[in-house]
Amino acid sequence: MLRRWNFEIQLDEKSDKAIYLQIADAIIKDIHSGRLKAGEALPGSRNLAQLLKVNRNTIVEALNVLLIEGWLISKERRGTFVAEILPGFNEVQKSDHITSAIKDISNQHFHIQFDDGHPDSKIAPITELARAYRQIFNQKARWQMMGYGNELGELEFRKNIIQMLNHQRGMQVNEQNICITRGSQMAMYLAAQCLFTKNDYVIIENPGYKPAWKAFENSGAKLLPARVDKDGLLIDDVISYLKSSKKIKAIYLTPHRQYPTTATLSLNRRLELIRLSNEYGFTIIEDDYDNEFHFGYRPVLPLSSFIELKNYVYIGTMSKVVAPALRIGYLVSNCYSFIERVGSLRKIIDVQGDSIMEQAVLQLIKDGTIKRHIKKSTNHYKAKRDFTATVLKKHIKDKARYTVPDGGLAFWIVPNMQVDWEQISKKLKNKGIKIITPDNYSFDKNINGIRLGYGSLSEEELEEGVVALAKML
Structure with missing residues (x-):
C-alpha cells in the first residue's frame, strides 16, 4: 500500500x-x-x-x-x-520527433527564422487539450456529437466567444452575430465573397496584410492603398478616395496593432473613420489578429465596439492563443442578413465547423485553462519583447528606428538609410537566417521597413539573428 x-x-x-x-x-x-x-x-x-x-x-x-x-x-x-504507460509522455516524445523531422525538411536551409509574429508552440496547452479530447470521446452521449451541426458553429461555443467579446472588448452582440471559421483567413474569404461584387473597391493599409488582399481580389474587388504612419491609417488618403468617382464598398484595417508596423490607430482617427463609414455607407472590416497579447494597461477597444458604427465586419482568431495548428477563427457583424449569407456560403464550402474541436476548446474555456494560458503566455512574450528590445538597443539603435510595441509578437524596424532588402535576405540566407522581405506586405516598392517576429525564437536565436542583421545594415 x-x-x-x-x-x-x-x-x-x-x-x-x-x-x-x-x-x-x-x-x-x-x-x-x-x-x-x-x-x-x-x-x-x-x-x-x-x-x-x-x-x-x-x-x-x-x-x-x-x-x-x-x-x-x-x-x-x-x-x-x-498507470505503467502514462498518457502524453510517449506521445509527446513521438510528436517532438515527427515535428523535428518536418521542421528539418521544410527549413533545412535555416537555423533561425524571423517570422511575422508567430506564437511559441512550445508553450501551447497541449496536455490540457488532449485531456479535453479524451473526456469528450469518453462521454456517454458522445454519439450525439458525431452528426451534423450548425454551419455557424456550436451554439454554446459561439455564446462563450460572444461573452468574451462583450465583456472584454466592449462589443454588444449575440450568438446570431457570429460565425466560427477555420482560422481568420477563412473568415476573410467568407466576408469578401459575401460583401464584394466585381469592380467594387476596398481601401487597404499600405503596408498591410497580403493574404487578406488576395481574398478581396478573388471576390472581384479592386484594391486602393492608403498610407500608414505612427498613428495608423492616414484618414486624408481615405477621404481622397471617397471623393473620387470610385465605388468604395469597404475599408480593411488592423487598428489595434497595425500589420506590419504595430502602430495603433489614434482615437481621433477612429472617430473620423466611423463618421465617414456612416456618411458614405462603406463597411469597416476590422482584423483584430492579436488582441490577447497586450503588455500595457489594457488593449484598445475595437472600432466594432462603438455603438455609433452602422456597418462592420469584425474578424478574430484563437489559433494564436491555443496553437497555430488548430484553425479557430470567427467573423462577427451587426448585420444579421450578412451573417446568414456567410452561413449559407460556409455550408456550401464545408457544411459545418469542427464541432469536436469546438467542444474541446470550450471545455478549456470553462475550466479556466485558456484564461490561465493567456496570462502565462502574455508574461512569457513580454519577457521576450523586453529581451528583444535590449538586443536591438545594443546592436541596431544607431542604424534603424523602431518603437517598442505594447503587445503582439513582432517589432517594426526601419533603417535610417534606404537598403536593398533582397540583397540582405540573400546574405542572411547564406548564414542560415531567414527574414520576411518588405515585398510580402507592401503594395508597391517604396516600403523600407521590416517586421521582425520574436515570439517563436529563443533568446540565443534572437540575439544571433539581430547581430547578423545589424552587420548588414
Whole structure:
C-alpha cells in the first residue's frame, strides 16, 4: 500500500475549475514530478475523501477522470494504481520527433527564422487539450456529437466567444452575430465573397496584410492603398478616395496593432473613420489578429465596439492563443442578413465547423485553462519583447528606428538609410537566417521597413539573428 500521503493541494471553492478537476490535476502534477511513480497504489476513495475533507463522490469523479484519461488503472479487488504507460509522455516524445523531422525538411536551409509574429508552440496547452479530447470521446452521449451541426458553429461555443467579446472588448452582440471559421483567413474569404461584387473597391493599409488582399481580389474587388504612419491609417488618403468617382464598398484595417508596423490607430482617427463609414455607407472590416497579447494597461477597444458604427465586419482568431495548428477563427457583424449569407456560403464550402474541436476548446474555456494560458503566455512574450528590445538597443539603435510595441509578437524596424532588402535576405540566407522581405506586405516598392517576429525564437536565436542583421545594415 502507498505510504501515507502528504498531499499538497489548496482547494479553491471560488475557482471556475470544479473541485474534482482541481484534485485530478494535483494528482497529475505529482505523477509528472515523479512523487507518484508508475505502478504505485493510491489510497481508497474513502481515505482520500477524509484526507482532503471533501465528499467521497467528489473523489470518485476525480478518479474517474484520471482513469478515463489513462493516468490511473483499476485492478479488480486490488485498488487503483498509477498507470505503467502514462498518457502524453510517449506521445509527446513521438510528436517532438515527427515535428523535428518536418521542421528539418521544410527549413533545412535555416537555423533561425524571423517570422511575422508567430506564437511559441512550445508553450501551447497541449496536455490540457488532449485531456479535453479524451473526456469528450469518453462521454456517454458522445454519439450525439458525431452528426451534423450548425454551419455557424456550436451554439454554446459561439455564446462563450460572444461573452468574451462583450465583456472584454466592449462589443454588444449575440450568438446570431457570429460565425466560427477555420482560422481568420477563412473568415476573410467568407466576408469578401459575401460583401464584394466585381469592380467594387476596398481601401487597404499600405503596408498591410497580403493574404487578406488576395481574398478581396478573388471576390472581384479592386484594391486602393492608403498610407500608414505612427498613428495608423492616414484618414486624408481615405477621404481622397471617397471623393473620387470610385465605388468604395469597404475599408480593411488592423487598428489595434497595425500589420506590419504595430502602430495603433489614434482615437481621433477612429472617430473620423466611423463618421465617414456612416456618411458614405462603406463597411469597416476590422482584423483584430492579436488582441490577447497586450503588455500595457489594457488593449484598445475595437472600432466594432462603438455603438455609433452602422456597418462592420469584425474578424478574430484563437489559433494564436491555443496553437497555430488548430484553425479557430470567427467573423462577427451587426448585420444579421450578412451573417446568414456567410452561413449559407460556409455550408456550401464545408457544411459545418469542427464541432469536436469546438467542444474541446470550450471545455478549456470553462475550466479556466485558456484564461490561465493567456496570462502565462502574455508574461512569457513580454519577457521576450523586453529581451528583444535590449538586443536591438545594443546592436541596431544607431542604424534603424523602431518603437517598442505594447503587445503582439513582432517589432517594426526601419533603417535610417534606404537598403536593398533582397540583397540582405540573400546574405542572411547564406548564414542560415531567414527574414520576411518588405515585398510580402507592401503594395508597391517604396516600403523600407521590416517586421521582425520574436515570439517563436529563443533568446540565443534572437540575439544571433539581430547581430547578423545589424552587420548588414
